[in-house]
Amino acid sequence: MxxxxxxTRDELPMICGDFCGKDIVSLDQFAVQDIEYxxxxxQQMKKMAVxxxxxxxxxxxxxxxxxxxxxxxxxxxxxxxxxxLGGQTIEIQNPEIVSSVSKGETFEDTIRVFExxxxxxxxxxxxxxxxxxxARAAExxxxxxxxxxxxxxxxxxxxxxxxxxxxxxxxxxxxGLLAGDVFNSRTxxxxxxxxxxxRYNTVYLLSPQQLRLSRADLAHFAERGLRIxxxxxxxxxxxxxxxxxxxxxxxxxxxxxxxYEEIVAKNFTVxxxxxxxxxxxxxxxxxPLPRVGTIDPAVDDDERAVYLRSQVxxxxxxxxxxxxLILGKA
Amino acid sequence: MxxxxxxTRDELPMICGDFCGKDIVSLDQFAVQDIEYxxxxxQQMKKMAVxxxxxxxxxxxxxxxxxxxxxxxxxxxxxxxxxxLGGQTIEIQNPEIVSSVSKGETFEDTIRVFExxxxxxxxxxxxxxxxxxxARAAExxxxxxxxxxxxxxxxxxxxxxxxxxxxxxxxxxxxGLLAGDVFNSRTxxxxxxxxxxxRYNTVYLLSPQQLRLSRADLAHFAERGLRIxxxxxxxxxxxxxxxxxxxxxxxxxxxxxxxYEEIVAKNFTVxxxxxxxxxxxxxxxxxPLPRVGTIDPAVDDDERAVYLRSQVxxxxxxxxxxxxLILGKA
Amino acid sequence: MxxxxxxTRDELPMICGDFCGKDIVSLDQFAVQDIEYxxxxxQQMKKMAVxxxxxxxxxxxxxxxxxxxxxxxxxxxxxxxxxxLGGQTIEIQNPEIVSSVSKGETFEDTIRVFExxxxxxxxxxxxxxxxxxxARAAExxxxxxxxxxxxxxxxxxxxxxxxxxxxxxxxxxxxGLLAGDVFNSRTxxxxxxxxxxxRYNTVYLLSPQQLRLSRADLAHFAERGLRIxxxxxxxxxxxxxxxxxxxxxxxxxxxxxxxYEEIVAKNFTVxxxxxxxxxxxxxxxxxPLPRVGTIDPAVDDDERAVYLRSQVxxxxxxxxxxxxLILGKA
Numbered sequence: 001m002x003x004x005x006x007x008t009r010d011e012l013p014m015i016c017g018d019f020c021g022k023d024i025v026s027l028d029q030f031a032v033q034d035i036e037y038x039x040x041x042x043q044q045m046k047k048m049a050v051x052x053x054x055x056x057x058x059x060x061x062x063x064x065x066x067x068x069x070x071x072x073x074x075x076x077x078x079x080x081x082x083x084x085l086g087g088q089t090i091e092i093q094n095p096e097i098v099s100s101v102s103k104g105e106t107f108e109d110t111i112r113v114f115e116x117x118x119x120x121x122x123x124x125x126x127x128x129x130x131x132x133x134x135a136r137a138a139e140x141x142x143x144x145x146x147x148x149x150x151x152x153x154x155x156x157x158x159x160x161x162x163x164x165x166x167x168x169x170x171x172x173x174x175x176g177l178l179a180g181d182v183f184n185s186r187t188x189x190x191x192x193x194x195x196x197x198x199r200y201n202t203v204y205l206l207s208p209q210q211l212r213l214s215r216a217d218l219a220h221f222a223e224r225g226l227r228i229x230x231x232x233x234x235x236x237x238x239x240x241x242x243x244x245x246x247x248x249x250x251x252x253x254x255x256x257x258x259x260y261e262e263i264v265a266k267n268f269t270v271x272x273x274x275x276x277x278x279x280x281x282x283x284x285x286x287x288p289l290p291r292v293g294t295i296d297p298a299v300d301d302d303e304r305a306v307y308l309r310s311q312v313x314x315x316x317x318x319x320x321x322x323x324x325l326i327l328g329k330a
Numbered sequence: 331m332x333x334x335x336x337x338t339r340d341e342l343p344m345i346c347g348d349f350c351g352k353d354i355v356s357l358d359q360f361a362v363q364d365i366e367y368x369x370x371x372x373q374q375m376k377k378m379a380v381x382x383x384x385x386x387x388x389x390x391x392x393x394x395x396x397x398x399x400x401x402x403x404x405x406x407x408x409x410x411x412x413x414x415l416g417g418q419t420i421e422i423q424n425p426e427i428v429s430s431v432s433k434g435e436t437f438e439d440t441i442r443v444f445e446x447x448x449x450x451x452x453x454x455x456x457x458x459x460x461x462x463x464x465a466r467a468a469e470x471x472x473x474x475x476x477x478x479x480x481x482x483x484x485x486x487x488x489x490x491x492x493x494x495x496x497x498x499x500x501x502x503x504x505x506g507l508l509a510g511d512v513f514n515s516r517t518x519x520x521x522x523x524x525x526x527x528x529r530y531n532t533v534y535l536l537s538p539q540q541l542r543l544s545r546a547d548l549a550h551f552a553e554r555g556l557r558i559x560x561x562x563x564x565x566x567x568x569x570x571x572x573x574x575x576x577x578x579x580x581x582x583x584x585x586x587x588x589x590y591e592e593i594v595a596k597n598f599t600v601x602x603x604x605x606x607x608x609x610x611x612x613x614x615x616x617x618p619l620p621r622v623g624t625i626d627p628a629v630d631d632d633e634r635a636v637y638l639r640s641q642v643x644x645x646x647x648x649x650x651x652x653x654x655l656i657l658g659k660a
Numbered sequence: 661m662x663x664x665x666x667x668t669r670d671e672l673p674m675i676c677g678d679f680c681g682k683d684i685v686s687l688d689q690f691a692v693q694d695i696e697y698x699x700x701x702x703q704q705m706k707k708m709a710v711x712x713x714x715x716x717x718x719x720x721x722x723x724x725x726x727x728x729x730x731x732x733x734x735x736x737x738x739x740x741x742x743x744x745l746g747g748q749t750i751e752i753q754n755p756e757i758v759s760s761v762s763k764g765e766t767f768e769d770t771i772r773v774f775e776x777x778x779x780x781x782x783x784x785x786x787x788x789x790x791x792x793x794x795a796r797a798a799e800x801x802x803x804x805x806x807x808x809x810x811x812x813x814x815x816x817x818x819x820x821x822x823x824x825x826x827x828x829x830x831x832x833x834x835x836g837l838l839a840g841d842v843f844n845s846r847t848x849x850x851x852x853x854x855x856x857x858x859r860y861n862t863v864y865l866l867s868p869q870q871l872r873l874s875r876a877d878l879a880h881f882a883e884r885g886l887r888i889x890x891x892x893x894x895x896x897x898x899x900x901x902x903x904x905x906x907x908x909x910x911x912x913x914x915x916x917x918x919x920y921e922e923i924v925a926k927n928f929t930v931x932x933x934x935x936x937x938x939x940x941x942x943x944x945x946x947x948p949l950p951r952v953g954t955i956d957p958a959v960d961d962d963e964r965a966v967y968l969r970s971q972v973x974x975x976x977x978x979x980x981x982x983x984x985l986i987l988g989k990a
Binding site: 386389390391392394418420421422433434435436438439440442443444446447448449 | 712713714715732733736737739740743744751908911949950951952953957968969972973975976
């Protein structure tokens, strides 16, 4: 939804306690208070969904899901969120194939056509900045970013924060291990930004040598108040971590298959033995999925493994809460 | 829905004041009275939708959307129309890929299978005449033509007529400018047929030399009572036009890319300057979309530009009204 | 839904009068009593659907349709069944294209992600055994097999049995003709297994010489109590058959196009003349569809031809009944 301030200052409006009608493009729109406001709403959605309570919160509302790139998990999670709230969806996957996009229509026109039919637009797009562009194009309805390239995927971070919150009852004084492609991972960077909003959080970073956080990013997060410690080996994982957050090495980032395979070969995989050796009994093991070589399936039955249980479910509840709030229904 | 008269006379049944159960294949099924009956129903749907009133008009009804060719706008518009009325959809895009069509099933069998699951079938197909073929194949449920090649797309014309009606309060004594591919455009031909049903309408035609209306079509429309005036240049656009209707040059119609590009290069584009010079302050600027080189985005903020506002929205309300009527619910 | 007994005995649990929460993977899970319990529930669903009664049986429930291979008929039938009962769907066609599957996610992880969003999963997959694999992967929700390669497609057989039941009022003392690809057809094999559960049933088999039932299968079905008689020519079709069940020669089964075409050329097609010569006036003519060269369209208007009428509709009602039962709502 275009707003005057938005158009003139070329910036995203902060939530500032008022979700209603807001575009959700970036995690940077959220102040601590906004996240604290959101968390109990997610909790409430969880209760409702777990009890299979039919909801009419979004009755009479249609939400367009425009997915310009494949993502069955995020797609299904948003679709389920809307339907669980009694709303309906217009679902377009690969619009460049099925639509006027192939006839040369501009992205802005496509967005404006879909806003004519819907109460909100959820957009997934491979190009960084596409969500902001869509938010500017839409005149009347809010746009929710469901991932725009390696730029932002705010609902992923919000669900991660909620998962930590429901487990530990707080979002400060937490210590975590972030592992995998620390250099590239949108998910990890965004989680670090989220954690840096709260006080006294510490993250240990563990990655292949070539995939360490850049010096600039390191400085940036440190400046925001997050304590960051890089470690070189699994042996350095401190027992007091509240959570481990594992991410896959993304094949699509490498121009050379050899480099990719070389790195993957040296990458760390979570095994029952690794958990036994370095994890506390109350920690949780997270992964944004898909896991590809990151976590041994033998770990799945461990109660601390939340990636295929509460973490993926919390994505549903987080999206329910956010959609209800921006459509003025929660 | 096959009807005895239909099968034996090989003709389409007129609406004749009774939409219930009728196939909607061609604009020629509509008499003046039918359009006059439809217009206030569209108006009523618009009110309901604008107020986000939940509707149960189509509760318990499933409508199949069979799109044998890509058309995200028409697809979404029908899908939204059904869902806004509390109905549900079965959505099949590209049935030749996902279905028994690839196993050699006949078109008629496909239609009959889908009618077994649904209250109505909305069909989009690249082959002219496909909608009539489907209407004949379906034994029990009505078929709505959502575009069959360059043949017919009746809901497009109905929404265009409604847009004129809600702006000017009438469908007679109107003067319009039709521009672009006047030779090929299904949309323009159909609109001329619609306008010719009402009295004292005049259209000015403006097109590249190679894309003028054929002599046969010119005679045909004139015979139906429409006053047609061909002009050669923007300079001849009369100031009293109530509407301008712009259509794109359809690349897919040309065997030679050079011919296409040559024509496009000479084609007329609506700019703020053109509007200033030749348009009245109460006219409206229409386009069936996608616009590709037809209208300069600088025009979008002009209040007279309705193509991305009321025109596209009226498509939704028109389809709501029509579906409610043929399913006996309005 | 994984169950302890299931995991340890590596077998499928029988329905045993309790559908609630059960995976439906194979016809072998059904005892005579289970089918007898199911039939009147299907009958009840049929009544409701025919009367367009809105239903809220599955209100608040989301069912995932995961179709790893194209099948518009089965897809639409399940989708319609869920929506007719007031439930909603998450629909994924070709997940290998639109999903994390393309990023290397395991099949089990995909299933577990979708169970997080839904009350049940309906799976179509080209690989035999995929449904069992999915049922084992899903921890919390039931999995329904909508066809796994040439292995099983239990709802097809249940709808066939229901079609016989509603026509003849019983599932025993029936005589049928099974024709076409008797060697390969999953549908025919499964129907024979279904018929063998009931007493005094007889089937005549008619197929091209190369596509006869294997000796092993012949012995297997005979052992289960089904009387089987192979015939060589249409001339041997006995007039007392209650039903003819025709199946297409499946092109995709043949490595050589010539062999396929040679067999098809010699294959039997149902024509009005054939019906006149060998069919009783109370029999029914069935086909699982798509029919490709199996039944002359001239037969379609014959009242005995149920394939495009009650047979395809019964698929909808059967799936409604089954989903309501496994979700504990009927």
